[in-house]
Amino acid sequence: MSGAPLTEIMEKAFDPYLRIDDVTVDRSDVEMLRAIDDCGSLSGAADALERSYPRLQQRVVALEESIGPLVERTRGGADGGGSSLTETARELLVRFDRLVAAYEGVARVDETALSGPVVDRDGELATVETSVGAVLAVAPADAARVAVTIRSDAVSLHAPSEVPRAEGTSVRNRFSGTISWLDTGDAVVRVGIELERDTNGDGADSPELVALVTRKSVETLGLEPGRSIVASVKATAARGIAQDELDAVSTDAN
Amino acid sequence: MSGAPLTEIMEKAFDPYLRIDDVTVDRSDVEMLRAIDDCGSLSGAADALERSYPRLQQRVVALEESIGPLVERTRGGADGGGSSLTETARELLVRFDRLVAAYEGVARVDETALSGPVVDRDGELATVETSVGAVLAVAPADAARVAVTIRSDAVSLHAPSEVPRAEGTSVRNRFSGTISWLDTGDAVVRVGIELERDTNGDGADSPELVALVTRKSVETLGLEPGRSIVASVKATAARGIAQDELDAVSTDAN
DNA sequence: CGTCGATATTCCATATCGGAAACAACGATG
DNA sequence: CATCGTTGTTTCCGATATGGAATATCGACG
Known part of the structure; x- marks a missing residue:
């Protein structure tokens, strides 16, 4: 029995996330925060990730409702404004990285x-x-x-x-x-x-x-x-x- | 700065799954197969899990398209028929348990x-x-x-x-x-x-x-x-x- | 005080999910 | 051999969530 070579074609994987007071921070959220950090703006991040601005902005708001301030937003100015991450957001990113690193180890190891x-x-x-x-x-x-x-x-x-x-x-x-x-x-x-x-x-x-x-x-x-x-x-x-x-x-x- | 007690309220978690040729077998799939095994029928499993039969059956079919036979089905008879798991399905369950055990270890450890x-x-x-x-x-x-x-x-x-x-x-x-x-x-x-x-x-x-x-x-x-x-x-x-x-x-x- | 680039908001199209209902198969039973 | 009961299979429709286009708002800078 078990003639099927299940082992060969099977691939271990996982979706890590952090649960914080109702919301779950997953890969795409982390990716989003990173993009905001890189681009210096929500709209730039939306462009870079090829996601729509409204969804992205709403997601930021939803996260902040549970976690607290994540993005420091500025409007107006010559450049129209921009956004930067708070210290809380940075810590979140570090935490997530560590979580992934730990799980990653499991997935890659015999x-x-x-x-x-x-x-x-x-x-x-x-x-x-x-x-x-x-x-x-x-x-x-x-x-x-x-x-x-x-x-x-x-x-x-x-x-x-x-x-x-x-x-x-x-x-x-x-x-x-x-x-x-x-x-x-x-x-x-x-x-x-x-x-x-x-x-x-x-x-x-x-x-x-x-x-x-x-x-x-x-x-x-x-x-x-x-x-x-x-x-x-x-x-x-x-x-x-x-x-x-x-x-x-x-x-x-x- | 980093005044928020992020660590306190944050909870590590993960969704393990096995990727097999396009489909991903996740927790609910495993739960479903277990229920089928326990109840001896798809309809029984649907009842037990309080899920609709059609979705459950379609999911079985979808999984089988990528993985191969998972459920041995019988129709008719005094008891109207029933279903049992194939050896492949059983192996899948064991694999998943091991995956969870490994990840679980990560989550529980300092x-x-x-x-x-x-x-x-x-x-x-x-x-x-x-x-x-x-x-x-x-x-x-x-x-x-x-x-x-x-x-x-x-x-x-x-x-x-x-x-x-x-x-x-x-x-x-x-x-x-x-x-x-x-x-x-x-x-x-x-x-x-x-x-x-x-x-x-x-x-x-x-x-x-x-x-x-x-x-x-x-x-x-x-x-x-x-x-x-x-x-x-x-x-x-x-x-x-x-x-x-x-x-x-x-x-x-x- | 107008401008410009960014942030906020509204609204609609679409895909996905879940379930109710009708249908088909099959052996036991009388 | 017709009926019945249980289960598997399929079809179709409504609810929900997802994603995006268009629009309104803001505010420092020149």
């Missing part, structure tokens, strides 16, 4: 999924028995079986001889494996790691983990296919989702 | 922002001079000055005596500091860390870093206010956003 039953639980922290051993992850309280998602930028690699002692770090998950492939970018390298299977747990998952590391790390650690490596993941960066009846899905590259 | 000029660059990897020393982060290529955001779930803590050698791990950023506060949840603990200031860099930032760790780690490492600690962050988990002219914003709890 994820590995390991699934299995919850064998122990302490509040929102669950111990999950997977094909590669026990994994500690944040998971919803009502899940008996979860799929644990691990972002590749949360995976750290260590030389087998240099693995920090468990007592000395806050990193709770540790996996031994062998590097199976490298995908080298300009400064960042994706590393495919074939994990050692554990005796317990289901065998359903492809035991592959993807790590995102710097090229510098690749050189320092001497990473290359066939090499043994230890991967570690913070429990708080491993997120489980309830999966009581749905079947497992394995590694997902995007 | 972020620390450190800003400063880019002093070195290798592709998308930049070295940023901050008030607490040089930070290696992923940053847009055209930024001369960036704000680096660090998610609290990407921060690992180590006892000062157990810090792994730089040659042995892929973790490139390291900060020494003192624990200033602990916020203990049921299983997860937020740790506030006052970082040691560096001689270089701007002094604009509040040099505080927030880490999210398990309670177990708190016990094992003996974390408590006043204690010296070493925090480490993978370069690939530190994301910079361009900030050439906008002013810095410091720590942001949500």
Whole structure:
């Protein structure tokens, strides 16, 4: 089953927005404020964005009703006037950028999924028995079986001889494996790691983990296919989702 | 100037969706498929969601045109027929859940922002001079000055005596500091860390870093206010956003 | 005091969304 | 074998939101 290559054609995306007292500030609002800042006027912004002036102006008013002054408007003068952003508007832009940057990271990064039953639980922290051993992850309280998602930028690699002692770090998950492939970018390298299977747990998952590391790390650690490596993941960066009846899905590259 | 308590009333949010060959599968689509699964029929789902049948059915058709068969339909019979989800639809639901879980993680986690000029660059990897020393982060290529955001779930803590050698791990950023506060949840603990200031860099930032760790780690490492600690962050988990002219914003709890 | 460029406002065309109603399919039932 | 009940399918119409053309208003500058 699942003969359709859904993974291939599917594209993760998102619409971030900030909700402030009734209004939602989304991408187009931010784009609009930026254009106003650049052009120095509402009408100029409308031209630049090829939007109608009335709508744009109304949108500014609507935003200001909930948020407060965003655009300082001036009328008259040799140049007819103009507008500039208030400090509040600038802060809004910064906030939005940070939000996007954070989400963007999620969308651009590979994820590995390991699934299995919850064998122990302490509040929102669950111990999950997977094909590669026990994994500690944040998971919803009502899940008996979860799929644990691990972002590749949360995976750290260590030389087998240099693995920090468990007592000395806050990193709770540790996996031994062998590097199976490298995908080298300009400064960042994706590393495919074939994990050692554990005796317990289901065998359903492809035991592959993807790590995102710097090229510098690749050189320092001497990473290359066939090499043994230890991967570690913070429990708080491993997120489980309830999966009581749905079947497992394995590694997902995007 | 910036007198408005924007942070207080602002709420991060997002609309995740999957783009598949022209159509976008969003929350309501997923909700619809779930309802069809639960009710065993399109009409039942329409009732349950209090949506009109025609729209719901048309939406199913529209999705299927781009994605492929999602709903197996049967007409006639004692019970008049019914519908069930295909394997493709089930996979879609799992995919969406994972996407939401990943984004959800971003929204729920604290972020620390450190800003400063880019002093070195290798592709998308930049070295940023901050008030607490040089930070290696992923940053847009055209930024001369960036704000680096660090998610609290990407921060690992180590006892000062157990810090792994730089040659042995892929973790490139390291900060020494003192624990200033602990916020203990049921299983997860937020740790506030006052970082040691560096001689270089701007002094604009509040040099505080927030880490999210398990309670177990708190016990094992003996974390408590006043204690010296070493925090480490993978370069690939530190994301910079361009900030050439906008002013810095410091720590942001949500 | 007229001018000019920008801000505010009014009003209308259009696309989109949502729902009511009629229609078709199909197996069980008598 | 006609009837019935439930569900899937289609058609059509009204409400709502969206976008834009035209117009009125403002105010420092020369």
